Amino acid sequence: AITTRIFAVSSTVKNSSRKADRIPDSKYRVIYNGVTLEPRTSEQQRQQYRREWNLADEARIIGNIGMFSRLKGQAVLVQSFAELAREFPDVYLVIVGSERELEPGVKQELESIAATYDVSDRVIFAGSRDDVRMLLYSFELFVMPSRVEGFGLALVEAMVSGVPAIVSDIPAFKELTEDGTYALLFESGDSGDLREKLRFALTHEDEMAECARRAETHARSRFSAERMIKEYEDAYAGDLREKGLL
Numbered sequence: 001a002i003t004t005r006i007f008a009v010s011s012t013v014k015n016s017s018r019k020a021d022r023i024p025d026s027k028y029r030v031i032y033n034g035v036t037l038e039p040r041t042s043e044q045q046r047q048q049y050r051r052e053w054n055l056a057d058e059a060r061i062i063g064n065i066g067m068f069s070r071l072k073g074q075a076v077l078v079q080s081f082a083e084l085a086r087e088f089p090d091v092y093l094v095i096v097g098s099e100r101e102l103e104p105g106v107k108q109e110l111e112s113i114a115a116t117y118d119v120s121d122r123v124i125f126a127g128s129r130d131d132v133r134m135l136l137y138s139f140e141l142f143v144m145p146s147r148v149e150g151f152g153l154a155l156v157e158a159m160v161s162g163v164p165a166i167v168s169d170i171p172a173f174k175e176l177t178e179d180g181t182y183a184l185l186f187e188s189g190d191s192g193d194l195r196e197k198l199r200f201a202l203t204h205e206d207e208m209a210e211c212a213r214r215a216e217t218h219a220r221s222r223f224s225a226e227r228m229i230k231e232y233e234d235a236y237a238g239d240l241r242e243k244g245l246l
Helices: 011-021 043-052 074-084 106-116 132-136 153-160 171-176 191-203 205-222 225-242
Strands: 006-008 028-030 060-065 091-096 123-127 141-144 165-168 184-186
Touching: 006 011, 011 028, 011 171, 060 074, 060 132, 074 091, 074 106, 074 123, 074 191, 091 132, 106 123, 132 153, 141 153, 141 191, 153 165, 153 171, 153 205, 165 191, 184 191, 191 205
Parallel strands: 006 028, 060 091, 060 141, 091 123, 141 165, 165 184
Antiparallel strands: none
16 A cells, blocks of 8 residues: 555556556556667678578578577477478578576477477577677567567567567567557467468568568667666656655
């Protein structure tokens, strides 16, 4: 009862909290997470990543970033990619992340799917990295197939980096992309729908690039770290003034 303000990183989180905790809407303030803006990767750096993964310079990369988890939906992504692999021999899938102790065996499941479709040489597990933002610029396409998210920082980083994105149609992603204005949406958990969205993206590069340009402009304004800091400062100052403490 003494809490005057609750911050939520998205309307999705706010709505979930309100429903579970029965807290008045007036106590909430939605402030999106912000990201710093990084310089673009040089062509030399892009080629260096491809050499690291034994890929040709002209290889196209579908990228995914996130810890290995069934809730992250990577199995759907690997299956969808595997079903398209023969159709697009220049395309590879790079998954950046690692397993967590509480959910072992996920990577093995993904490797098993790739082996079943005979595409193990086309699916690269890059492990945990501290150069994720630089890696993003090396992707021709970013895919985030999560089943549950409260926000989706990797998606925002991809948008800010101008990388075309395909994401599941969960509430948080629909919110961040404004109902698919800034990314392609596919039905969460549906490998067939994701496969068709991947096929569209790989055969309509100009359209995807234009969508990514619009997404970058939007995201750099809406999800910057500077904007986030200012909104928190303004929120605290407003509450302090209301209580006569400022």
